[in-house]
Amino acid sequence: MDTEYPVNSIRVLTRDAAAAFLQGHGYPITPKRLAKLAHEGGGPIYRRWGSRAIYSPAELLKWAETRASDPRSSTAAQP
DSSP, rough: OOOOGGGGSSSEEHHHHHHHHHHTTTTTOOHHHHHHHHSSSSSSOOETTTEEEEHHHHHHHHHHHHOOOOOOSSSTOOO
């Protein structure tokens, strides 16, 4: 799904929409993986609204960017 959402026009996203948002920004993740990270820890910050998890677009991007490595020119480069 290539859905692209402007960061400032949306206040919250459901888990499915959050995964689509991240995918639209080049971060490959599924709603199932977001759910697993919410259970285990280490995922993006979220809130509960009733029985649903809701995410802030800005927090999603902030989280995704922290998971990416520094730019590299070789697979032999040290982390």
